[in-house]
Amino acid sequence: MAKLNLSLQLAKKAQKKSAKNSCSVYLIHDNKQLLQNHDNKNTLTAPLQNLIKASNFGGKICETAISFGTDESPSLLIVGVGKADKLNGTALQKIAKTIYTTLSKNHKSATIYLDNSLDSVQFGQLALALLNASYTFDKYKSKKDDKILLNQITLQVLTDEKTGSLEAFEQSLALQNAIFIGQSLTKDVANEPPNVCFPAYMAKQAKDLAKQYPDLLTVKVLGEKDMEKLGMNCFLAVSRGSAKEGQLVLLEYNGLTKGKNKAKKLENPIVFVGKGVTFDTGGISLKPGEGMGEMKFDMGGAAATLGAMKALCEARLPLQVVGALACAENMPSGDATRPGDIVTAMNGTTVEILNTDAEGRLVLCDTLTYVQQYKPKVIIDMATLTGACIIALGHVRTGLYSNDEDVIFDLEQASEDAHDRVWHMPLDEDYQEQLNSHFADVQNIGGRPAGSVTASCFLSRFVKDVPWAHLDIAGTAWISGSKAEATGRPVPLLLNYLNRQVW
Ligand code: BES
Ligand code: MN
Ligand code: ZN
Numbered sequence: 001m002a003k004l005n006l007s008l009q010l011a012k013k014a015q016k017k018s019a020k021n022s023c024s025v026y027l028i029h030d031n032k033q034l035l036q037n038h039d040n041k042n043t044l045t046a047p048l049q050n051l052i053k054a055s056n057f058g059g060k061i062c063e064t065a066i067s068f069g070t071d072e073s074p075s076l077l078i079v080g081v082g083k084a085d086k087l088n089g090t091a092l093q094k095i096a097k098t099i100y101t102t103l104s105k106n107h108k109s110a111t112i113y114l115d116n117s118l119d120s121v122q123f124g125q126l127a128l129a130l131l132n133a134s135y136t137f138d139k140y141k142s143k144k145d146d147k148i149l150l151n152q153i154t155l156q157v158l159t160d161e162k163t164g165s166l167e168a169f170e171q172s173l174a175l176q177n178a179i180f181i182g183q184s185l186t187k188d189v190a191n192e193p194p195n196v197c198f199p200a201y202m203a204k205q206a207k208d209l210a211k212q213y214p215d216l217l218t219v220k221v222l223g224e225k226d227m228e229k230l231g232m233n234c235f236l237a238v239s240r241g242s243a244k245e246g247q248l249v250l251l252e253y254n255g256l257t258k259g260k261n262k263a264k265k266l267e268n269p270i271v272f273v274g275k276g277v278t279f280d281t282g283g284i285s286l287k288p289g290e291g292m293g294e295m296k297f298d299m300g301g302a303a304a305t306l307g308a309m310k311a312l313c314e315a316r317l318p319l320q321v322v323g324a325l326a327c328a329e330n331m332p333s334g335d336a337t338r339p340g341d342i343v344t345a346m347n348g349t350t351v352e353i354l355n356t357d358a359e360g361r362l363v364l365c366d367t368l369t370y371v372q373q374y375k376p377k378v379i380i381d382m383a384t385l386t387g388a389c390i391i392a393l394g395h396v397r398t399g400l401y402s403n404d405e406d407v408i409f410d411l412e413q414a415s416e417d418a419h420d421r422v423w424h425m426p427l428d429e430d431y432q433e434q435l436n437s438h439f440a441d442v443q444n445i446g447g448r449p450a451g452s453v454t455a456s457c458f459l460s461r462f463v464k465d466v467p468w469a470h471l472d473i474a475g476t477a478w479i480s481g482s483k484a485e486a487t488g489r490p491v492p493l494l495l496n497y498l499n500r501q502v503w
Helices: 046-054 089-103 120-133 166-191 199-212 224-230 233-239 292-315 360-374 387-393 405-418 429-435 451-460 491-502
Strands: 002-009 022-029 064-067 075-082 109-113 152-159 217-222 247-254 270-280 320-330 341-344 350-353 378-383 398-402 422-424 468-472
Touching (some): 046 075, 120 405, 199 247, 199 320, 217 224, 224 360, 233 341, 247 292, 292 320, 292 491, 360 378, 378 405, 378 491, 405 422, 405 468, 405 491
Parallel strands (some): 378 468, 398 422
Antiparallel strands (some): 247 320
């Protein structure tokens, strides 16, 4: 058995000078033992036993008891984890949140002692959840919450043949730290208000990112003039009503060349495409006012693409990956696209736009056509595409649509490992007829039945002979309500997917 200290770099916070003590954290099972230990050497030290007795601790999930230490001796925190066999990703996320909120305002550092019942996958889920617990977006608050002290968490793990090798834990930690950095960027840009975050702002973020990783990333931005030349009239139809110029942003990552030599052209890269509607009013098919403010998150797919590219740079995976951000603002105006307008897509398909609120598929279809120039190995697009997907899957699982069994398998596996879950949805030909137009090749809406499926069917018409998957993240890209906030999903899924492609 090997012991290993793994440290997490939490989100940077303003530090108070006063040196507060550290805390030792133990996870306790509801039989009042340490998290189930397969060789039964789960002896509790006297201080732990005393704390359990004194606090009448039962070990229920997220139950806590703490005994405060001094500057010299660390505090002791015990956290219930319930039944060990129920310790799934959701439970680990709750446990992480409990640990973080219990300690963040009164301890500078913490060491969590894990026993050998968590394997390297569960360990990764816990580590990422601890990191994400430290994320805040208080840029626009005059009074910042400066009471956060906790800036360092060490995870001490025991590794053996059951839990995984030392390398597996180390690699998982490196991946989680990279994911957290990318996911935080995704959240940061998605949380920005729509008067700040419009298409050119997204392009600027991509350019800044490319400057940060000059040996890995290059960026190209297409404006509306460029798109006109290419015949991207579906994309332009969305942007038309807005005073803000639409932008198609291309980030090219080459992790296969060493040092400064990145001239090598990408060969069959993996391509990510993100819907970047920086605000979706619905256009002339105007949305109702209630909750419309949340439509600032309609660029969540592009934000996730940007964040995934950053995480990829941090992880330096030996792959070639393109991230395409399809950025436009959907506004009504005297010159906006009308319901009934017919436009010709970049691939020659004529599209009858019967509802200007079904705009995501319009920016995506031309972007999908465009990225096929890269001769991709696989295209994965992500989009806050349909309210119907929320009706089908709620806010737990992302809708997964694909034309390729292997891609489905890989994404499903990656999603379980990342605990960033998807559900495979159908794409039968039969649904396509709902998109038949009386006047054009296709119409952009398919009626109420299976609204998330027909949106995907629309996209599928623009992908020819390439393995492709579409992720409908309408229910998972942000938490809705009075505390609406971006989740940074599906960055963990995408990075776990990419990581699988390396090994
Ligand atoms: N961005 C929305 C989808 C959406 C709605 C995401 C609510 C998250 C929460 C998308 O552009 C849209 O408006 N879709 C329409 C499609 C319909 C007009 C066919 C929808 O879902 O109502
Ligand atoms: Mn819309
Ligand atoms: Zn939209």
